[in-house]
Amino acid sequence: MAETRLLFRNVDEPDLASIRTYRRLGGYEAIRKAFKEMEPEEVLNELEASGLRGRGGAGFSMGKKASFLPRGDMDKFLCCNADESEPGAFKDRELMQKNPHQLIEGIAIAARAAGANRCFIFIRGEYDLQGDILDRAVEEAYEAGFLGLDVLGTGEQVELVVHRGAGAYICGEETALLDSLEGKRGNPRLKPPFPAVQGLYGGPTLINNVETLCNVPHVVASGADWFKSFGTEQSPGTKVVSVSGDVRKPGNYEVELGIPVRKIINGLAGGTVGRRKIKGFFPGGSSAPVLTGDEGLDLPFSFEAMAEAGSMLGSGSIIVFDERTNVVELALRTARFYHHESCGKCTPCREGTNWTVKMLERMIRGEATPIDLETTAAVQTNIIGNCLCVLGDSMAMPVGSMIQKFRDEFDEALEKGVPMAVAA
């Protein structure tokens, strides 16, 4: 099974990041169609009919999300969530770095569909190179008239600003992103009101992931029916899958949703280093519950199949760990990340991540008592659903699933610790 390159078409064309090359290869045709030949309603209907689902993690229908924005003449905002900070995810980085104009075109069209006039790309501060590339691309798009007060002479206003974050995973959560963009500390807000009603600066706001918006020009250019010919019925389109960990060829691969996981890991990514047995993998970034190699490899890679298997597609980032990996240590790495990134607003997450790390460290040092394992498992179930955002859940789900699926390793750690672990 090969890749299906829709977003990644011409990905290695030299100088694709410049507007000249992008236009030569057919770019900025969809925006012309959307602004000159279609009404905003039509664009919105096309997006809704295409069944395009959000690629950031939740998998919510993009067209539906855009349709939640109220109609009217007020300032409306569109935020492109490029704060990709989840361990294992690096698809947005490649999309922005290689083809920034595709994203800009998608943003402009989505802004037309939602009636938004002020757009922001919230890019994580670590992506400095990609931020520079976007800055230049936005400037080029302004000069060419695809952005600005008068897009393509239609009188529509679409302003786009590249906003760089400064290193906080939580800002990928949509309401935290809005707070951060307003110049505050990036703490998640209570929902409702949802951002579609009251978001950035209190105005209606549409927030979409980079990959979602990159799909938009293709949907508009070729139509919803064409788009639906890719992927499965419930998950149409392609998905950029970031494969990393113990595989021979880690990287981004664009596949149709619904292809078997085995073909991604063993086929595209070249299998594990040294043909070792796959112990397990995260199917959707570090916040997805892990699947063991035996149960997960033959599943189709789609939103619905992963949900059925008790995990999630999330951002579509597969992290493979082979048989050498100690799962207790892996759990500690995972938990440490969320402990570090927890903003501290909600107690279950702040305390739960903290104590999970402490208990796992005790297990690795061999100082834990059997009750620690029970408590760790109980902490995970008590975090889920009890916080303003899902950061705590994102630790609780994988760590909980590791305890459930690799119980024997945790029991072993209770008895003698993990002597080989580097740092505890």
Next chain:
Amino acid sequence: MTPLLPKRERPWQTDPGHIHDVPEPPPMPDEQEKVGTELPAHEVEVLRVAGEARPPHGDPAGVPEPSEVKVPRALAQEIRRAIKRYPQKRSAAIPALWAVQRRYGWCSPEGIVEAAAVMGVTPGYLQSVASYYDLFQLEPQGEHRIHVCTNISCWLRGGDGILDDFVEAAGVEASGHSSADGKLFVRGFECLGACDIAPMASIDERYYGPLEDGDAVAAIEQLRAGTEVLPGKRLEDRGAAGGKRAPADKRLTKHPLNKPKRPRPKRASDGAGRSARTAAAKSKRTSRPKGGR
């Protein structure tokens, strides 16, 4: 003890006059002072010592007067430009702090006051924002910033070892410290979003990977010498992981965006077509490094 009544029938819900046996309220602050004086002398001494270690209290600084703060012109202009891009000036907090950090190497208190003066906000507000985000340094740091990823994917491929190598090669005390000469700053970092080149590091905001033994030493030497860092390991030189071209899909060839040479009425079509052909020929000739595999 009276049995517990149903909630709505509890008398004190409607008539607080029923409460007779409440404990004494906690002493008010001034009374507390009196309580404190009755403590044994050595305990009072301890309290006083703890109090001295704390920073002085008082009202937080207000919005600085622009006329009283000397702000470098370039910094002020950069911050004003940032403010203009947003509907509300507070949104420029992060760009302003970036400007301060670029200028002074860290978010120094003086720099924060300067930014606050330009933005018309209190320094405390900017300080609160700066302290939230990982990339803002509230202490002076080395000139070259080396962030080594230690998260899951990099850890699986030996990221911890790379961090140790950098710490050793740079001669810093531990992760999160700068070298004695103020040139280098090494820090283990959470996921930097480049798991495909694991184990990797971000050196002066540019990504390098996959790193091997010896790369840390080489990178430090190149940084100290001021030459190009790890030329073969730069992220921007890598092609797509799946190779140059995926086999053509019938549906994709029908995609209008994939027909680049359509004659357009407005433009001279032969010119566009020719440049497309030469570029395509060029792309066939150019071979890009595929990275470390």
